[in-house]
Amino acid sequence: RKEVEQDPGPFNVPEGATVAFNCTYSNSASQSFFWYRQDCRKEPKLLMSVYSSGNEDGRFTAQLNRASQYISLLIRDSKLSDSATYLCVVNPNTGGFKTIFGAGTRLFVKA
Amino acid sequence: GAVVSQHPSRVICKSGTSVKIECRSLDFQATTMFWYRQFPKQSLMLMATSNEGSKATYEQGVEKDKFLINHASLTLSTLTVTSAHPEDSSFYICSARGTGRDEKLFFGSGTQLSVL
Numbered sequence: 001r002k003e004v005e006q007d008p009g010p011f012n013v014p015e016g017a018t019v020a021f022n023c024t025y026s027n028s029a030s031q032s033f034f035w036y037r038q039d040c041r042k043e044p045k046l047l048m049s050v051y052s053s054g055n056e057d058g059r060f061t062a063q064l065n066r067a068s069q070y071i072s073l074l075i076r077d078s079k080l081s082d083s084a085t086y087l088c089v090v091n092p093n094t095g096g097f098k099t100i101f102g103a104g105t106r107l108f109v110k111a
Numbered sequence: 112g113a114v115v116s117q118h119p120s121r122v123i124c125k126s127g128t129s130v131k132i133e134c135r136s137l138d139f140q141a142t143t144m145f146w147y148r149q150f151p152k153q154s155l156m157l158m159a160t161s162n163e164g165s166k167a168t169y170e171q172g173v174e175k176d177k178f179l180i181n182h183a184s185l186t187l188s189t190l191t192v193t194s195a196h197p198e199d200s201s202f203y204i205c206s207a208r209g210t211g212r213d214e215k216l217f218f219g220s221g222t223q224l225s226v227l
Contacts, residue, residue, distance in 0.1 A: 034215065034216075041202060041221070041223065042220070042221065043117075043204050043218035043219060043220050043221045044155070044204075044216075044218055045218070046215055046216075046217075049215070087154065087155070089216070098157070098160065099145070099157075099208075099216055101154055101155045101157075102154065103154040104154045
């Protein structure tokens with residue numbers, strides 16, 4: 001089993017749609033969780049951290065379920081500019097050096 | 112926010128030559144930096160962890176003699192691809208871990224290496 005697994009893509013959605021991505025992690029001791037966005041041939045950019053209480057940033061909502069060891073990202077009112085690959089990122093433990101990346105989920109938002 | 116500078120952004124070289132890629136943390140000290148490679152339509156693959164003042168830690172399957180990492184200061188790590196071959200052509204990205212509670216990663220802008 002991979003340490004971090006994401007929904008296989010691609011997701012093709014129309015503008016204005018709501019889309020959700022899930023990500024599961026295998027290490028129950030993992031401490032920090034993030035969603036990154038990566039555009040083609042660009043570096044990943046932090047989209048948002050994921051907190052235990054869940055957090056929202058505009059059209060984006062991230063949630064963490066420690067019991068089930070998964071995190072989610074919800075995008076509301078999708079825009080064309082949301083088209084990208086979304087990476088689930090897990091830090092296994094505080095102070096640890098190895099950050100684990102999911103394989104990424106590609107999203108295509110179409111007019 | 113923290114900034115990581117990586118250059119060059121693009122390199123085209125002949126087979127057999129060596130290529131050096133630099134990664135700098137501009138406004139913070141990074142005792143640990145990471146080097147990744149990414150092939151088209153695939154995710155980031157961690158190659159090695161660069162530790163300031165000590166030897167890098169390489170991931171399984173990554174040849175340390177081929178991918179030389181030097182982290183001589185708290186703001187600079189370099190990756191040298193020695194005797195490059197066409198199969199080394201890839202997108203290489205560095206990152207540095209920020210400080211504080213969230214331990215976010217800050218990425219360089221990446222280097223597209225093409226070996227002819």
